[in-house]
Amino acid sequence: MRKRFRIREKGARTLLQKWGATGAGRLFKKSLGEMSVYQKRMLITPSYRQLAVNKECPLLELPRSNYFYKSQGENLLNQFIMNKIDNKFTECPFYGVERMTDYINYRYGLGVNVKRIRRLYKLMALDTLMHKPGLNERCIHFPLFTQ
Template sequence: MEKRELISPEYINLSVSAQCKLIGLQRSSYYFKPKGESLVNQRLMKAIDRKFLECPFYGVERMTDYLRGLGYHVGVKRIRRLYRLMNLRTIYPKRNLSKAKATDYKYPYLLKGLKIECPNHVWQADITYIPMFRGFMYMFAIIDVYSRRIVGWSISNTMSMEWCREILLDTIRTEGRPEIFNTDQGSQFTSPHFVNSLLGSGIKVSMDGKGRALDNVFIERFWRSLKQEYVYLNPPNGGMDLYRGVKTYVEFYNGQRKHTGTGFIPNDLFFESKAS
C-alpha cells in the first residue's frame, strides 16, 4: 500500500497536511484523481489554455470566436463555464470595479515602485489549470520574487482555500515567512481564513487590482515556462506522472534555469549568495 492511500480527506479532526506530516509524506505529493470532462471539452480547454497564455486579454466572446475559427461549434455559454472551471481571469478592467462583496477581504497592491532587495521580501502565489493526457488538475505555487525560486507548490483536483492555506503554512515552516504576500483577488485568497493566516504570521497582504496584467507577473512567467517547456511537450499521463514531471521541472527551474532578473545565475545559487 502506498502512503497516499493512508490519507483520508474526509477526516475532519486532522487536516490533509497534518496527515501527510504524520506519515512522512510531502504535502505536494498528495493529490486526488484528475478531474474529467467530456473529450470535446478537454480538447477545448487545452486549446483555450494555449491561446490564453499568448493572449490573456481574450475574454469569453473573443475566445469563442477564436475557437470557432479552429472549427469548433461552440457558444459563449459553454466557453464561459470552461473559463470558470479553468480559473481564467481576463486582464481587461471589468465594470463596477468599486462594488466589492462585503464578505470579501480586499487589500491594496503594495508592490508598485517597491524595490525588492532580499529573499523573503515578497512572495507571489497563484493557481493554474494543468492539462493532462486525460483530464486535468490544478497547481498552486509560491514564488520568491527576488530570487525567482519556487518555494512551495502542490497539485490537486480542487481549488479549495484550505488546500492553498495548507501549502502556504507548510512553506512558511520550511522557508521562513515573507514580509509581503501578493495574490490576485481570487476567492481562495480573499477568504478570511486565508487572510488571517497571513496576518497572524505578521505578513503584509497585497492583492492585484482587477484587470492588472503585470501585478503578479513573476508567477505568471513561471506558469508560461512550465507549460511551454514541460506540460505541452510531454502531456502527463496520470497524477503520479504529473507530480514527478512537475517536481523535476521545479528542480530544474530553481537549480539550472537562468533568468535575466538574477543575472543569469540559477535561482538556488542566487538565493544562497544573497541569503548568506
C-alpha cells in the first residue's frame, strides 16, 4: 500500500509551478512514465524546506535510492584498456573483439577476457568495418532489376 502525503496548499502551489504544471488539469507537460530518471531527479529540490526529499520522491514515482545513486564509473584498468583500444581502433577499424583481445594481451601483457573487451566495445559504441551475416541474401521487399 502506498503512503499518501498531505502537502500544504502554499507548498503545493510553488512546487507545481516549479515542476511546470499546466493549467489544463495535467500535472506535468510529460507524464511521469515518459520521464527519465534523470529528468525526475532534476525536479527534486532538496533546499525546499516545506517538503522533504523523502516526501518528494513518492510524488514523482522515483525511488529514493535512485535519487541518491552516484555511478561508480570505470576503474583505472578499464580506462587504460579503453584508451589502448581507441588508439588501435583508429589504426585498424576492422579489428573485431577477439582480435583486439589478442592484441591487448600480447602487446601489454594483460590477462584480459573477451567478455571485458566486448563490454568495452559496446560502451564505446565501436563497430567493426566488415560484412555482417546475411548481407548477400536477397531482400524480398525490393524488386530485382535485370537488363
